[in-house]
Amino acid sequence: MSADLTRMSAAELADALAAGETTSVAITQAALDRIAAVDGAVHAFLHVDAAGALAQAAASDARRAAGAPLHALDGVPIAVKDVLATEGLPTTCGSKILEGWVPPYDATVVAKLKAAGLPILGKTNMDEFAMGSSTEHSAYGPTHNPWDLTRIPGGSGGGSAAAVAAFEAPLALGTDTGGSIRQPGAVTGTVGVKPTYGGVSRYGLVAMANSLDQVGPVTRTVLDSALLHELIGGHDPLDSTSIDQPLPGLVEAARQGAAGDLAGLKVGVITELSGDGWQPGVMARFTESLELLVKAGAEVVEVSCPNFVHALATYYLIMPCEASSNLAKFDAMRYGLRVLPEGVDNPSAEEVMRATRDAGFGDEVKRRIILGTYALSSGYYDAYYGTAQKVRTLIARDFDAAFEQVDVLVSPTAPTTAFELGEKLDDPIAMYLNDLATIPANLAGVPGISLPSGLADEDGLPAGFQVLAPALADDRLYRVGAALESALLAQWGGPLAPPEENLR
Amino acid sequence: MPEISRDEVAHLATLARIDLDDAELDHIAPQLSVILESVASISGVAGDDVPPTSHPLPVTNVFREDVVVPSLSAEQALSGAPASEQQRFAVPRILGDEQ
Numbered sequence: 071m072s073a074d075l076t077r078m079s080a081a082e083l084a085d086a087l088a089a090g091e092t093t094s095v096a097i098t099q100a101a102l103d104r105i106a107a108v109d110g111a112v113h114a115f116l117h118v119d120a121a122g123a124l125a126q127a128a129a130s131d132a133r134r135a136a137g138a139p140l141h142a143l144d145g146v147p148i149a150v151k152d153v154l155a156t157e158g159l160p161t162t163c164g165s166k167i168l169e170g171w172v173p174p175y176d177a178t179v180v181a182k183l184k185a186a187g188l189p190i191l192g193k194t195n196m197d198e199f200a201m202g203s204s205t206e207h208s209a210y211g212p213t214h215n216p217w218d219l220t221r222i223p224g225g226s227g228g229g230s231a232a233a234v235a236a237f238e239a240p241l242a243l244g245t246d247t248g249g250s251i252r253q254p255g256a257v258t259g260t261v262g263v264k265p266t267y268g269g270v271s272r273y274g275l276v277a278m279a280n281s282l283d284q285v286g287p288v289t290r291t292v293l294d295s296a297l298l299h300e301l302i303g304g305h306d307p308l309d310s311t312s313i314d315q316p317l318p319g320l321v322e323a324a325r326q327g328a329a330g331d332l333a334g335l336k337v338g339v340i341t342e343l344s345g346d347g348w349q350p351g352v353m354a355r356f357t358e359s360l361e362l363l364v365k366a367g368a369e370v371v372e373v374s375c376p377n378f379v380h381a382l383a384t385y386y387l388i389m390p391c392e393a394s395s396n397l398a399k400f401d402a403m404r405y406g407l408r409v410l411p412e413g414v415d416n417p418s419a420e421e422v423m424r425a426t427r428d429a430g431f432g433d434e435v436k437r438r439i440i441l442g443t444y445a446l447s448s449g450y451y452d453a454y455y456g457t458a459q460k461v462r463t464l465i466a467r468d469f470d471a472a473f474e475q476v477d478v479l480v481s482p483t484a485p486t487t488a489f490e491l492g493e494k495l496d497d498p499i500a501m502y503l504n505d506l507a508t509i510p511a512n513l514a515g516v517p518g519i520s521l522p523s524g525l526a527d528e529d530g531l532p533a534g535f536q537v538l539a540p541a542l543a544d545d546r547l548y549r550v551g552a553a554l555e556s557a558l559l560a561q562w563g564g565p566l567a568p569p570e571e572n573l574r
Numbered sequence: 575m576p577e578i579s580r581d582e583v584a585h586l587a588t589l590a591r592i593d594l595d596d597a598e599l600d601h602i603a604p605q606l607s608v609i610l611e612s613v614a615s616i617s618g619v620a621g622d623d624v625p626p627t628s629h630p631l632p633v634t635n636v637f638r639e640d641v642v643v644p645s646l647s648a649e650q651a652l653s654g655a656p657a658s659e660q661q662r663f664a665v666p667r668i669l670g671d672e673q
Contacts, residue, residue: 171654172653172654173654174646174650174651174653174654175646175650267630267631268630268631268633281628281629281630307638310633310636311629311631311633313631377619380615380616380619383612383613383614383615383616384616386609386612386613387613387616394590398591401591402656403656403663403665404654404655404663405654405655405656406654406656407656408656408657410666411593416666416667417666417667418666418667418668418669418670419665419666419667419668420591420668421666422666423591424588424591424592424593425593427590427591427592427593428592428593428594428595428598431592433601433602436587436592436594436598436602437602437605437606437609439590439592440583440586440587440590440592440602440606441606441609441610443586443589443590444578444582444586444606444610447586447589453617454613456626457616457617457619457620458613458616459626459627459628460619460620460624460625460626460627461616461619461620462626462627463620463624463625463626463627464619464620464624466627466630498605498608498609499608499609499612513630514630515630515631541630
């Protein structure tokens with residue numbers, strides 16, 4: 071029974087709990103056993119809170135026995151990316167500078183999980199401060215892709231995606247600044263959603279680039295993402311960029327989509343997100359998925375977004391500028407690491423800051439802070455940051471024009487399947503190219519989903535299908551995503567799962 | 575757009591309060607030049623008439639009523655401090671010897 075529980079979706083677990091067929095303690099214990107069995111190889115978790123999760127599970131079972139569950143997902147365990155503050159649990163952001171830090175408060179999304187009764191299994195691995203596309207920039211060692219342990223799980227949220235892919239957790243939270251939920255979803259064969267900017271609170275999310283960051287669900291099914299998205303979404307007075315209006319019905323949209331009828335829906339294939347450099351197996355699965363959308367009744371047309379070719383460069387100016395400013399708070403004064411410079415008698419606060427930030431930050435974080443400092447400095451501000459902000463306007467206008475013609479836009483989520491660990495570690499530009507298709511959504515603030523489209527012929531590794539919708543129309547992601555998912559599942563005869571023998 | 579020199583990187587590192595040793599400077603400086611070269615492609619893409627976007631939402635100031643709400647206790651706020659003293663953060667000296 072225990073093995074079966076780890077394979078069930080969150081929606082199935084919620085139904086089983088409601089029917090009294092299992093308990094939260096049994097589900098949580100099964101997840102913890104699975105973590106103990108495979109996480110030595112996968113390394114999805116930085117911290118596992120077995121005792122805390124089991125205590126929360128027992129409390130959930132008591133509530134349910136008393137006939138008072140807090141939420142449909144009460145008792146379904148979840149993993150949380152280590153960039154979200156969790157009261158009483160370490161929060162490192164994958165960085166040495168926060169090693170051992172235990173936040174005195176919860177991020178709003180974490181408070182919502184607790185208020186709904188979801189046991190928190192632990193904190194998942196990530197690129198340091200969410201800077202990366204492979205989770206190799208974690209100060210605590212990389213996460214391994216459950217499909218092939220020699221390959222990257224994507225990033226920055228490789229830990230959350232791998233945990234879900236390897237059946238260590240039914241649900242996880244991620245964050246997406248340029249693709250950190252969607253690209254790991256694509257390369258691990260899982261589902262990930264970046265909500266509309268402002269749709270989910272960022273309070274307690276350690277910011278990389280605050281005009282781009284967004285918290286979202288990481289799951290194995292589209293319906294599970296909808297359930298989790300509805301739980302974490304909504305207005306939060308503690309986040310001044312939080313949108314003060316109700317979410318559209320996401321779960322309802324996913325259930326409607328799963329019925330498979332997309333009649334009347336217009337789908338736009340983004341011309342600029344294909345061609346040279348896109349792996350043939352990824353493109354083949356993408357084209358087949360398009361055919362399934364047509365079979366479901368959708369009309370598919372090609373749409374050009376000419377400024378998307380500038381999205382990567384725009385992002386790699388705006389993001390470091392915001393990051394360099396956000397990471398100034400790691401100053402060795404109020405929390406986190408404090409390193410005294412060697413051989414300096416009675417060092418000044420500035421000397422301590424410099425020594426601490428050198429010892430506490432990894433290469434990629436240093437690169438981005440220095441790049442941002444440069445692009446924001448007097449004499450360069452207009453040429454770099456100012457120019458990038460203008461191109462950001464053009465990219466948003468491309469979306470506006472495209473959504474006048476179509477209901478959703480689609481592309482492969484990432485240009486390739488998972489590459490080998492180490493392959494691009496010291497070549498920042500090659501690493502950045504992974505986010506080519508996911509970045510435009512962050513720049514414009516629109517929502518996006520990635521779901522598995524199948525395995526590439528060349529390497530047998532998962533490929534991702536991305537759907538983008540206008541701001542606040544997150545429900546369209548779920549309608550289209552669920553329709554495609556159900557058509558693909560019918561074709562495959564069941565969900566994709568990494569070969570079990572690879573995990574040992 | 576200009577190439578970024580090793581000396582310039584050293585200066586920026588000082589501004590950003592990061593001690594970089596020679597080996598790190600040798601490693602990072604050429605990488606930054608490559609990155610800058612590849613992002614330079616956007617210069618000239620947008621005309622002067624295009625307004626900048628700093629944020630995806632058209633938000634201005636967000637206000638709330640000026641009322642007291644629960645907040646962290648001093649103990650909680652200091653719980654992660656490298657050093658504290660009398661309910662305050664204890665920090666290294668901030669003035670030079672001559673001051």
